Amino acid sequence: MPGVFYFSDRYKMKINVLCIGDIVGQGGRELLIARLPGLIAAHGIDCVIANGENCAAGSGITPRHHRMLIDAGVNIITLGDHAFKKRDILAVLEQNADIIRPANISPLANGKGFTTFHTSKGVVIAAVVLMGRVFMNPADCPFACMDSLISKLKSQADVIIVEVHAEATSEKAALGYYLDGKAALVYGTHTHVQTADEQILPCGTGFISDIGMTGSHHSILGRKIENVVKAMRTQLPYPYEVADEDNRISGIITTIDSITKKCEKITRIQVK
DSSP states (O other): OTTOOOHHHHHHHEEEEEEEOEEOHHHHHHHHHHHHHHHHHHHTOSEEEEEOTTTTTTSOOOHHHHHHHHHHTOSEEEOOTTTTSSGGGHHHHHHOSSEEOOTTSOTTSSSOSEEEEEOTTSOEEEEEEEEOOTTSSOOOOHHHHHHHHHHHHHHHOSEEEEEEEOSOHHHHHHHHHHTBTTBSEEEEESSOOOOSOOEEOTTSOEEESOOOEEEESSSBTTBOHHHHHHHHHHOOOOOOOBOOSSEEEEEEEEEEETTTTEEEEEEEEEEO
């Protein structure tokens, strides 16, 4: 009957998505692998998206790390400006749909800029990564890139989620407002500091500038403090070693209505 939702329809309507901030080094990997199953169960998570581009000693990701995260319960791994730091990941990017690099880089680059994931409720999620251009490596226009993708994404998925891997908060916010009503969720990564600006924009899109870092929080953006301070004070090169104290999982949990395509709730999380 028109206008009547049966149980299966109501069940399908709401999905919970967990987005995990940049996983840095061994400490971040191990904590996430240990705690993720419990988080999924406790919050009724239907899809896990995690930024894995700093898994390998703080820069890049290897095939082994890719498999570890997927086996732990991550459904989609996203990458940013360190996507290709480990050359052996190139074949993984070509052969697997569960890991994506930025969509607005060269079309000749290995891998895909977006993917889809079919949840157990039947809701299909499309995930996209865009790389910023302010204070970042050269990339194509992220606004134009989404313009070219949006129709294809809508034809393949019920819900669209966009990660903006960028340095400038203003660029992330601009993309959030530009995609308000087009994507269900727009969130930022890359700066490793969780921001307190989570909100639902006027047309129903969930937004936060940065979901934070999964790794050592007694650090400078995941690196040991002493050498970072030395480098900044002396302007001499020092190795930026990955820190290993006070590891935490940072991210967000969102509730999205797959019928209205709107975000209903966005909550920051930090797990020690």
